[in-house]
Amino acid sequence: MxxxxxxxxxxxxxxxxxxxxxxxxxxxxxxxxxxxxxxxxxxxxxxxxxxxxxxxxxxxxxxxxxxxxxxxxxxxxxxxxxxxxxxxxxxxxxxxxxxxxxxxxxxxxxxxxxxxxxxxxxxxxxxxxxxxxxxxxxxxxxxxxxxxxxxxxxxxxxxxxxxxxxxxxxxxxxxxxxxxxxxxxxxxxxxxxxEGIDESKAVMIISEQHKEIAEAIMDRLGRGLTYLDGKGGYKEVETNVIYVVVSRLEIAKVKNIVHGFDEYALMTIGNVDVSGKKYKKKPIH
Incomplete structure (x- = not known):
């Protein structure tokens, strides 16, 4: 409710x-x-x-x-x-x-x-x-x-x-x-x-549904991402943290994807300066 x-x-x-x-x-x-x-x-x-x-x-x-x-x-x-x-x-x-x-x-x-x-x-x-x-x-x-x-x-x-x-x-x-x-x-x-028409944003996502969220981000946005090893400070449960860099216009889409799988997921979003060809999105077929 x-x-x-x-x-x-x-x-x-x-x-x-x-x-x-x-x-x-x-x-x-x-x-x-x-x-x-x-x-x-x-x-x-x-x-x-x-x-x-x-x-x-x-x-x-x-x-x-x-x-x-x-x-x-x-x-x-x-x-x-x-x-x-x-x-x-x-x-x-x-x-x-x-x-x-x-x-x-x-x-x-x-x-x-x-x-x-x-x-x-x-x-x-x-x-x-x-x-x-x-x-x-x-x-x-x-x-x-x-x-x-x-x-x-x-x-x-x-x-x-x-x-x-x-x-x-x-x-x-x-x-x-x-x-x-x-x-x-x-x-x-x-x-x-x-904060910029085409500014890059670094997003870190912590969720038990990290695999489903990662696949959705790659499929829907064409973005590559990285898994970081994480461990909870309270329960000391090991998990994977998703790290992905997107444009500002894609932030709302990322939020919708994450909340669609896990409304309790933790996300941090920050401004970053990006260089390197790997940042460009993969073609979506």
Missing amino acids: KGKKSIVYSISSKMIFMIIGAALYSIGLEIFLIPNKVIDGGIVGISIMISHFTSVPLGVLTFVLNLPFFIFGYKHIGKTFTLSTLFSVICYSIGVSVLHPIPGATQDILLASVFGGIIIGLGIGIIIRTGGSTDGTEVIAIILDKRISFSIGQIVMFFNFFILTSAGFLFGWDRAMYSLIAYFIAVKVIDIIV
């Missing part, structure tokens, strides 16, 4: 934080950036450009254009992360639709870019820290990261370079440069909240 209550509490708290993050993201877009023709990156940026030249509402476009990525991500990443991302996108799609009739807070483009970037970074940071995402391009980046040598942050930056370049042709190069300012400010704010 206690286990069910804790699960309900965990899911409810995640949903509340995602709603808060989506609300902030919507405010940053509709109250600061969009009225000044400054765009965000990713699918949202593409949606802003399409919405500007059509009568299709931005909220509808962001949801529709993200949908194929969620279907693809559901099959290749897993339902927890994908459903969390879907929920956050639904929330901010509703948010931008509700806020669209409200006039912008300022007509000063620099102020709009700075404060819009800060607010967007806060919103996205909260959502990512809760275990979700805000954009279909991040889903693709996570999948590609398992197969190519580029990091998630580098892949997302690659996508956004072309999106912001397109904004220069459509809205003028001054707007594209302001969009770049807003984007980099948002990224820095996200870094502060979640």
Whole structure:
């Protein structure tokens, strides 16, 4: 009974934080950036450009254009992360639709870019820290990261370079440069909240179900891991401790895997600097 209550509490708290993050993201877009023709990156940026030249509402476009990525991500990443991302996108799609009739807070483009970037970074940071995402391009980046040598942050930056370049042709190069300012400010704010877009985390797991947990981590994340010999200080029972290094975006997935097998498992998570080719994930077939 206690286990069910804790699960309900965990899911409810995640949903509340995602709603808060989506609300902030919507405010940053509709109250600061969009009225000044400054765009965000990713699918949202593409949606802003399409919405500007059509009568299709931005909220509808962001949801529709993200949908194929969620279907693809559901099959290749897993339902927890994908459903969390879907929920956050639904929330901010509703948010931008509700806020669209409200006039912008300022007509000063620099102020709009700075404060819009800060607010967007806060919103996205909260959502990512809760275990979700805000954009279909991040889903693709996570999948590609398992197969190519580029990091998630580098892949997302690659996508956004072309999106912001397109904004220069459509809205003028001054707007594209302001969009770049807003984007980099948002990224820095996200870094502060979640401690890095693609930061490596060292995870140590102590559980009686260590074999099942280790196999699930290797199968679902494509990560190699190491067994460390351990011995309990109280009962002096020997056990294996799992040591694995993952990206920050995979932490929520690791927690779900571990708690799925053993809700009493002990986990410690710390920041690490990683070098060496062995850190790269194995291909998932």
